Amino acid sequence: MFGLNKALQRLIIADLPIIQKTSVRFKTKHVELPEIGHGVAFRxxxxxxxxxxxKPLDVxxxxxxxxxxxxxxxxxxxGGIKHKYHWIDWKRVxxxxxxxxxxxxxxIIKDGCRTAYVALVAYEDKLKYILATNNMKAGDLIKTSCHIPRIPVRANEGxxxxxxxxxxxxxxxxxxKYPGLGGFLVHSAGCYATISRKAPNNRIVIMMPSKKEFSLPQECMCTVGRLSNAEHADTPIGSAQKNRELGNRPRSGLWQRKDGRFGRKIRKPPPVKIITAKRxxxxxxxxxxxxRPFVKTLREQFHF
Known part of the structure; x- marks a missing residue:
């Protein structure tokens, strides 16, 4: 009797389906993490x-x-102080x-969401915000034109x-970057680019603040002058509390930027980058x- 029961148990166990046990504790779900620095701001x-x-926009x-x-x-x-955002009209038409x-x-007003100052400009019955230049003040008259004359224009600041x-x-x-896009390059306080030379095919080479050179079409619009708040880069934050008000959390203190104790490598700037519109x-x-032939005929010149 004992042998019969043991044989039945083996038969029943052999017929059962195999079930794989998975631990719930180590079960993970794949989540695609966002990429930092690819057009999405996390501030x-x-x-x-x-x-x-x-009107100031909500943030x-x-x-x-x-x-x-x-x-x-x-x-x-x-953290940080919550600011209103002033919408800049990047297209100067x-x-x-x-x-x-x-x-x-x-x-001229100060915008907490950017480093350069902002200027409120009026034309007829329209108002818009633009980035203020270094010496711009209330009451100034600024000009906007899309015409390229034969003789270069002696433009004023703004x-x-x-x-x-x-x-x-x-x-x-x-x-x-290309005509019709709107102001895309050089937005930070105190920055400016310099027109270096003219290139073939109606292109202009400009030197950026990083000493890189870009070749752009001559129809690209730009604003004359240096951006306002030039002393921004040289002004110390002053205290840890002020840094928290700017929206920066404290860091560990273990990481240090490489200093000049061991020297640095002097590299020449990269070659001119030619920027064209997207295809x-x-x-x-x-x-x-x-x-088969498209035309049912005996003449060979009609056979394709």
């Missing part, structure tokens, strides 16, 4: 309306977290022929002209798969 989110306005502080998943991405961001468009500076209309050696900011999608290629 704040600005709520833009549908149409342009000069949601993220504190270094991803807005979708809520995970901590950047540990050095957090003027007439392509005739005299330039004249605008008046209403006031005027907006194409790169091809300005003489060599002019200090510029808020430069377009559209390639057209779809249609391949004909017909293996």
């Amino acid at each position: 704040r989110t600005v709520h833009y309306p549908e149409e342009y306005t000069v 949601t502080n993220l504190g270094g977290r991803d807005p979708k998943t809520g995970r901590m991405v950047v540990k050095g961001i957090g 003027g007439p392509k022929e005739g005299p330039p468009q004249v605008e008046r500076v209403i006031k 005027d907006a002209y194409p790169l091809g209309a300005l003489p060599i050696g002019t200090e510029v900011n808020c430069i377009e 559209g999608a390639d057209p779809e290629v249609i391949t004909l798969s017909c293996d």
